[in-house]
Amino acid sequence: MTETLIDIKNLVTSFKTPEGPLRVLDDVCLTIKKGKVLGVVGESGCGKSITSLSIMRLLPQPYGFIESGEIIFNGADLTKLSTNEMESIRGNDIAMIFQEPMTALNPVFTIGYQIGEALEIHLKLKGNEKREKSIEMLKMVGLPRAEKLIDEYPHQLSGGMRQRVMIAMALSCNPKLLIADEPTTALDVTIQIQILELMKNLKNDFNTSVLLITHDLGVIAEMSDEVAVMYLGKIVEYTTAENIFDNPLHPYTEGLLNSRLVSIQRGTKLICIPGMVPTLTCKPKGCAFSPRCSKCMDICKEKMPELKEIKPNHKARCWLYN
Ligand SMILES: Nc1ncnc2c1ncn2[C@@H]1O[C@H](COP(=O)(O)OP(=O)(O)OP(=O)(O)O)[C@@H](O)[C@H]1O
Ligand code: SF4
Ligand SMILES: [Mg+2]
Incomplete structure (x- = not known):
């Protein structure tokens, strides 16, 4: 069995506000194995970047903080390390590439x-x-x-x-974990493919694990071994890339797949997910996706479902399967 490199357990990341802590990540559990790619996908604002910034301990200051949970990396809990210890991990073991290279390069x-x-x-x-x-x-x-x-x-x-x-x-x-937050969004399609190929080769040559953050399901299909779908700070589906594309369980994942631009053929209508992602301060009661879900039932508006293993290695957070 492939060894685990990083194990994120029940991570809660919040922002301090005058009204009290506001949960941006709520009970996030993710595992990345050595030499594997975990894709994290979801619409803007769902918490993808805050997940990577939590791992790097680079949350927006002074208000961002890890409220609870563990990030076990190489046997150490990153949430408990001192600033110096964390700096050493950032330089040597975990590296990050951003959407806009100029943020990392000095002109x-x-x-x-x-x-x-x-x-x-x-x-x-x-x-x-x-x-x-x-x-x-x-x-x-x-x-x-x-x-x-x-x-x-x-x-x-x-x-x-x-x-x-x-x-x-x-x-x-030569990091053990490479975090790539929208690494190709700002690039032309042909360059995008070259960069993805490059990352794939590096992963194969150096056994680097990759946390790949993107809103582009095409990039996920190309690169990922496993995929976590996020919605409003929570994981709603978590399984292999194959399952996500061939057998999605969560209505939100289905919506993302249906609204993919690559599925457009001349004359076919682009199906989009109705409505907008609610803001963190106005989360709906029950399932956060309920106001936009065509399969919404009474219970969905009352209680948030748990993330449950519905099939082997396939978790979903939805009352349809409970
Ligand atoms: N620096 C910040 N200050 C205040 N709020 C922030 C900050 N960064 C993120 N947020 C809020 O935290 C939530 C999660 O944001 P995050 O940046 O993780 O989303 P994302 O999934 O990466 O979205 P995108 O696809 O747009 O990059 C959002 O509600 C966002 O508005
Ligand atoms: S729990 Fe209900 S509202 Fe939420 S995704 Fe499932 S069916 Fe839709
Ligand atoms: Mg982001």
Whole structure:
């Protein structure tokens, strides 16, 4: 059996507000195995980024905090580590790539300086050795003319090239877990495919585990082994990628699948999920999806269903199966 790398247990992340703590993540349980990709999908605002920022302990300050739960990584509970211990984990064991590479790249330093800095901190490389390794990393992520590129500035590169540089930086410490938060959303489709291929190869070559956050089910289908579907801070379905696409159980997952742009053919109507995601401050009573669900029953408006294993390795949070 594949070993577990990170085990998130009953995570509750909240924001401090004048009215008291507001739950942004509610009882989130996720497991990522070594060398596997867990995709997290859901509409805007469902808590995907807050999940990754909770793992990294980089929640918006001063109001974001982990209220309860555990994040067990390599035997240690990340929620209990000191700031220094966490900094070391962030640099060495867990790396993150963001949707917009410019948030991670500094416009006033060359590409070589920035990769070199990461290599110096994590691998203690200096001088020529550092430069050689930086060039090697740029080549590894498929960047052409790496020897020249190393002396250029971020603004001289295209969006796809910057994304590759950021991946090279994230991988410079050979992390055990790579968190990719919407890594390809800002890119053209052809570049998107190249970046996904690159991440796949790296996963296969280095046995890196990936937490892949996206609202794009096409990206999930391409990359993930397992998938968690989130709605308003809770996991509503959690199973293998195959099950999500071939045998979805939750009406919200069905809605996401039906509204996929890739399913459009000329003349067919795009089906969208009616209504909007409610705000965290106005969560409906009972199942949070009930105001938008065509299968809503009386009980759905009264009580929130539990996330239950409906079939082997297939969990859903829905009264249809209770
Ligand atoms: N810095 C912040 N300050 C205040 N509220 C925030 C902040 N970041 C996130 N939130 C709120 O927390 C909830 C979860 O947000 P999160 O960013 O995790 O959503 P997401 O699933 O990543 O959405 P998206 O697809 O738009 O990136 C949302 O209600 C959002 O408005
Ligand atoms: S619990 Fe009820 S309202 Fe919620 S998704 Fe299931 S059927 Fe729809
Ligand atoms: Mg986000």
